[in-house]
Amino acid sequence: MLYIFEMANNHMGSVAHAKTIIDEFSALAHRNKLMAGIKLQFRNLDTFIHPDFQKRNDLKYVKRFNETRLSKDQFQDIVEYISSKNLLTITTPFDNESIPLSNDLNIDVLKVASCSVDDWPLLEEISKINKKIIVSTAGAEFETLRKVYKILKNESRDFSFMHCVGEYPTSIEVAELDRIKNLKLEFPDIEIGLSTHESPFSKSVTAYAVAMGCTIIEKHVGVETKDFKLNDYSLNANQMQIVIDEINLVLKASTGKSENQNIALDALKRGVYMRNDIKAGSILTAADIYYAMPVQLGFLNASSYYNILGARLIEDLKKNDGLKSSDITVIDQKEIIEDIKTEVIKLLQLANVTVTEKDSTELSCHYSLQEFGKFGAVIISKINRDYCKKIIVMIPNQSHPNHRHLIKEESFELLYGDCELVLNGRRITLNKGEPILINTKVDHSFSTNLGCVVEEISTTHIKGDSIYQDPKINKLKLKDRKINITLI
Numbered sequence: 121m122l123y124i125f126e127m128a129n130n131h132m133g134s135v136a137h138a139k140t141i142i143d144e145f146s147a148l149a150h151r152n153k154l155m156a157g158i159k160l161q162f163r164n165l166d167t168f169i170h171p172d173f174q175k176r177n178d179l180k181y182v183k184r185f186n187e188t189r190l191s192k193d194q195f196q197d198i199v200e201y202i203s204s205k206n207l208l209t210i211t212t213p214f215d216n217e218s219i220p221l222s223n224d225l226n227i228d229v230l231k232v233a234s235c236s237v238d239d240w241p242l243l244e245e246i247s248k249i250n251k252k253i254i255v256s257t258a259g260a261e262f263e264t265l266r267k268v269y270k271i272l273k274n275e276s277r278d279f280s281f282m283h284c285v286g287e288y289p290t291s292i293e294v295a296e297l298d299r300i301k302n303l304k305l306e307f308p309d310i311e312i313g314l315s316t317h318e319s320p321f322s323k324s325v326t327a328y329a330v331a332m333g334c335t336i337i338e339k340h341v342g343v344e345t346k347d348f349k350l351n352d353y354s355l356n357a358n359q360m361q362i363v364i365d366e367i368n369l370v371l372k373a374s375t376g377k378s379e380n381q382n383i384a385l386d387a388l389k390r391g392v393y394m395r396n397d398i399k400a401g402s403i404l405t406a407a408d409i410y411y412a413m414p415v416q417l418g419f420l421n422a423s424s425y426y427n428i429l430g431a432r433l434i435e436d437l438k439k440n441d442g443l444k445s446s447d448i449t450v451i452d453q454k455e456i457i458e459d460i461k462t463e464v465i466k467l468l469q470l471a472n473v474t475v476t477e478k479d480s481t482e483l484s485c486h487y488s489l490q491e492f493g494k495f496g497a498v499i500i501s502k503i504n505r506d507y508c509k510k511i512i513v514m515i516p517n518q519s520h521p522n523h524r525h526l527i528k529e530e531s532f533e534l535l536y537g538d539c540e541l542v543l544n545g546r547r548i549t550l551n552k553g554e555p556i557l558i559n560t561k562v563d564h565s566f567s568t569n570l571g572c573v574v575e576e577i578s579t580t581h582i583k584g585d586s587i588y589q590d591p592k593i594n595k596l597k598l599k600d601r602k603i604n605i606t607l608i
Contacts, residue, residue, distance in 0.1 A: 133188030157208030471536030530578030537572030
């Protein structure tokens with residue numbers, strides 16, 4: 121989570137007052153262990169304002185900009201002071217002529233104001249700078265944002281969009297938080313944040329934005345003195361602390377996990393019991409067992425269903441006996457693999473896909489070979505150079521768990537059957553002839569009801585590049601969840 125503290129009214133044009141604000145909010149950031157930065161506004165006023173209007177005090181913003189003018193040396197003093205407090209330096213350049221100042225002062229992060237979101241000359245120049253770039257989006261249509269996205273993507277920049285409402289102060293009735301969801305759906309591979317202009321006397325919507333997935337928060341802040349008053353949408357340090365506490369509560373509620381729930385849940389689970397007398401050597405079927413509470417200590421419960429069916433009984437059991445893991449043995453791995461191969465070959469034939477002896481094939485078993493019928497996929501590697509081509513085969517009712525790739529970018533195209541892709545929370549039904557792009561670091565999973573064959577085209581495949589949402593999978597070594605097989 122990144123917090124951006126924007127100094128109200130450009131620190132009133134006072135270096136001393138700027139340092140007072142920095143002192144208060146650096147203390148706040150360090151006390152709360154925040155990743156935070158102080159934001160400045162850069163305008164080259166001699167060229168930013170038309171010559172005919174430079175002395176027009178009847179124009180609100182011209183008057184304010186002139187009254188808060190600082191020299192390069194004064195800005196440098198402020199920037200160095202921010203850095204000395206171990207905070208990020210952030211600036212909004214409002215014109216091309218201010219960009220060199222951002223470079224000269226070695227600013228960490230560049231911010232594009234909402235009013236500049238379609239200032240294409242400014243964006244083109246900013247896109248050439250290799251810094252973190254954050255773009256506010258107030259009032260911008262998604263068609264405009266797609267163009268901004270393309271400009272920054274083409275330059276391989278690290279950038280984010282921020283939801284914002286350009287009304288000062290912003291009332292809760294026009295906060296338009298639903299736009300956060302739409303931004304996340306439209307641009308799933310970048311961070312989405314919130315730049316907010318609420319009154320300090322209104323209930324903040326910031327925590328709700330964090331609950332919706334925002335990971336960058338920007339707020340106007342200041343320190344009120346006898347000489348300088350806060351404006352209607354800026355917070356003092358105490359008011360900002362309240363917002364931070366609310367965000368922390370949301371984060372705690374989002375990530376906290378009960379340590380006691382399993383005890384209560386296990387007490388309500390059903391144990392596994394024999395429906396009839398069963399002889400050793402028998403292969404267990406659904407007709408041989410029933411489920412009833414309680415689960416006796418050391419015995420299996422209904423969650424072991426997929427491990428039990430098809431297992432071989434080691435010892436005789438009587439009717440109503442409970443079943444322990446030591447009572448069964450899993451059928452030989454080779455038998456399971458042969459059954460899988462039979463189904464996969466059938467699906468490949470239906471998809472008219474040919475596999476040769478030059479292709480390498482592996483079973484991706486995310487939990488175990490015994491769970492393959494529920495979780496996993498067969499991966500056939502055709503080529504792996506600067507580009508990579510694979511064929512993914514999934515048997516009926518199979519799912520591939522949620523994961524992301526740190527380096528690889530890939531696309532999926534359906535060749536046969538049915539497949540649903542979940543891309544950063546959005547469900548997408550794959551259709552023949554319609555490849556779907558999956559960007560780097562974007563969470564995704566996929567599943568099938570009837571079985572499917574999917575073509576994957578990607579950048580180079582690198583072993584270990586997949587990071588799974590379930591930590592149990594990440595803990596497994598590759599050799600424990602990848603089984604090499606041959607199909608011909």
